Amino acid sequence: MVLASTHPSSLRAARRLLELPPAVRRSFWSTASAAAIERKPEIFDLVCVGGGPAGLSLVSALRSDPATKGLKIALVDGQDLTTSRTPGNEGFSNRCSSLTPASLHFLKEIGAWNNVNNIRTQPYHGMEVWDGVSGSKISFDPVDQTPGLLDSLAELVPGSRFAASKRKYETGDPTTVATICENGNLTAALLQQLKESGGVEILDKTKVESINLGPEPENEEALDLSQWPVLTLPNNRQLAARLLVGADGANSPVRQFADIPSHGWDYGQNGVVATLQLDRSFTADEIRTAYQRFLPTGPIALLPLPGNRASLVWSTTAPFATKLKQLSPPDFIAMVNAAFRLLPIDIDFMLTHHESVSPASELAWRETSTNSKSLGLLNTFPRVAEVQEGSVASFPLRMRHADTYTGHRVALIGDAAHTVHPLAGQGLNLGLADSESLVKSIAYGMETGMDIGSCWCLDGYNADRWAKNNAMLGVVDKLQKLYSVGSGPVVWGRSLGLDLVNKMGPLKGALMGAAAGTK
């Protein structure tokens, strides 16, 4: 009472400002002069910006959880979400993801997986990863269960971590490492799920024009939205969000609004993707394998799709990526076959001199002069026969991690929070895990009467995901750096490492478990 009466009102306002978290305080300053919000905004419990897999799965999961079902939710995306992004039956989209069993479990739990077109997804059961320089390899083959020294040790020590990790690997779903699914197939399924459950205002083809803090209250008794994010949409529509979720990609406007810095670096590499046809077709119940070869210029991966299709993800230097996109289909096919079979220097030569040499002819004679076994190539490795027209595309590869995933009334998920090199195929899975965790935090907040936009509710999400994602980002980044080395002791060391890992069943189980995202 004494305190209040001695403070002039301006001083009190300043003090109130200082009580805010620093991030909000900054954005308050930066937006204080922005166009004042004239009309009364519509009030939503949660506004999700971005209708990609992360955002859609978040909203979908919120609708399926009894604790969060009653929330008033809007989802905003600048693109048209209703048009199916998957090509017709003739082909497959070049944007595919490996969904780990953990991601699949989440999607099944929220009921979205039922809507996925299963004819277009492909589980795979083994992973062949090898070093393009030394030929050392690690094969994750569920059929190969030969016990090694460490297995015996693990059995001697009951309850040891090795034993546990092996058990987990064996009891989970040992036959499926991951399931390849077109991103478009997944988003279509999530969207259908949302339409069926209803209750979410989906504002697609709607660009967020600006995000500001809400208006100052009219008087000392009125509702005070001055710390609420308010989105301005076309036609001067305004949405105030109790919790604003940024699922709006690597350049997240929501992250910029919350003034959350994001750190990382560009790899100077591009990911070249394409849909391929193999020289043989597989039936639905055949054991399938994903292949990845680490080249000094970046890893190249071949992921199985139904029938004779496969998805290519080739991370390489930006100039090489540009050249790959310029190649004629026969040359592109020859280059892909060469990239899995020839010496790294052959591949570099062929891409450097692609104007003067024919990739097909180079591949033909170099294959006869290359000891493919010493390069780690499996004789079961399929040959690429064709490339789907118009499916070759590329995107720059980056590592980014936001300093925090949460602010006052703001949470970031998916690529808005982190961008990861595709070599471990984890990008989409991390985004889905973010959604799952954020939904859990929101549900807990609802059960205990928290304001779901407050730090008390969001801290749990940040604590759960940030360190895990940081560890995954770190491992993937180190792998990328480790395998960018073309010769010398690093190559010997990593070959030895891979050979050792390959010999240790339980460690492999643990790695496989980590790759499969089991908890």
Next chain:
Amino acid sequence: MASTLSAQRTGAALHKLLRLPPPLRQRTFSVLNRPQPNYPGHVPLNFIERGALAIGSAFGSLIDPYRHDLIASLGEATAKPYFVTRLRHAMISHPTGRRILRDKPRITSKSLSLEKLRQLPENTVGRAYAAWLDSEGVTPDTRDPVRYIDDPEEAYVMQRYREIHDFIHAITGLPIIIEGELAVKAFEFANTVLPMTGLSLAAIVRLKPMERKRFFEVYGPWAMANGLKAEEMLNVYWEEELETDADELRARLGIEMPPNLREIRKKLRDQKRAEKIAREGEK
């Protein structure tokens, strides 16, 4: 009883063998079950044999540097695991080297007509090569075939290295006597990094003090500087350079002409003879 025991032992040994990493497993055969050769004339060796070959040929060639077969064996025994692979990779990455690997040309008296080479204009590479062979009394066929390198392409690289050796003599003008040979070896060592070329420099001990001093002051530094800065000699398609002007090729490859060893030696010899005559005259 004894036979079952030994069978068990063999079984255990075999099992142990199978648990080795593949590269080691390949190399643990015995003389009785030597694998199939990878190319005509190939002799697959195991670790011990390769080691014995390296040590034996090293001693042998030190005792008698004219045993080129031993020098060749030493070269092959020490070229793996790294050095010949490096040369092969250098060739794969170079358009001309790559073309040589694809064509796999051989330099023999059949593939090269010495008669034609002798007709070429003065100062062409071919003319110099023919003149050099003539003056040293050797032919392109005096080179041993590669036998102990497993990969066929690497074996070819080794073979090619041997066959172009005489071209290096020719464009540097260094004679085949130990002193000249050493200078060429030093040049090749700097250029190819093959250990054998370095090892053969041990023959420096066989030089006379005067020659050794000259090697360290003149030819050694020349060989190192030029070998390092010059293009890979293996990436020169010598068959296509026969009509090229030798100076032009040297300039293109970045090689400076070494001091003419033959002339220096002749000058010295004349000087000594003159001194001797003078001394005898005094008497």
Next chain:
Amino acid sequence: MAPVRPQSFLSLPAPLRRAVASYSLARAAYAPPLANSTSIRAHSTESSPHNGHAGSSVNETEVSHFNTLASSWWDPHGSSRLLHLMNQHRHPFINRCLSTAPPLPPNHKRKYLDIGCGGGIFAESAARLATTQSVTAVDPTPEVIAVAKRHQRTDPLLMEPGRLTYHNIPIEALPLPTTPADGFDIVSLFEVIEHIQQPAPFLRSILQHLKPGGWLIGSTIARTGTSWFTTKFMAEEVLQMVPRGTHEWSQYIQPHELKSWAAKQPDLEGWQTMGVVYVPGFGWKEVDGSESWGNYFFGVRKKSLEE
């Protein structure tokens, strides 16, 4: 604890000396819970010199202390952080208590009375629940009610008429329900009775606000060496997580004292308790048995009319 001898006391380092001294003083000032160790502090008929309001439970020094705390109620990293973290355990405990009694009708919405609501941490959270009809929150400290009302305005849900109402009054000033059915489903007393000088009559008087079948829910701290060490010495002196003077250790109440008080009340039944321990870096954790030496929740039900 053995009495501290002067020479060994003087050999202690200064901060410890101060702590030991304040502990000894607390021991000396506190009259041990009478001969009958199971009773709580007897109601003094004379007004205590600290007690300004005759007939009010409010202690004026406590009021002014919470006045100075007011500004930090809603600061996530301020001195109320532990209260915010503890709030997450309050609703599960209430649900646990309710689950021991016959279930309420499915669409029954609860009426809450939060006594000593402070900045509104519990009152706001109760008002947000889907199962809540209304929350009435009272606190005698004007500044904290101002803070609570200001914070209420930042949430449109809480601004819905009748959902959350604050009164800057001592509980004695709140009108009693006209009929028993008009009473509250839940009367909450979180971190309050350790600040009350005469808990027994205070508790008795607030029972009048409970609807038959309703629950009195509260939390407080046991009066033990451990609680003195953690709340007075560690939290106030060493870590300075809460301002000095927040706690008056001698007023802490043992769970068995409360339980036996409840057992003597003819209209109460169904004693529930839950001990929680603060683990730095993790927050509050439920620990079985910790109620007898640290922070604990308690719940007791007012008998239904038909019983």
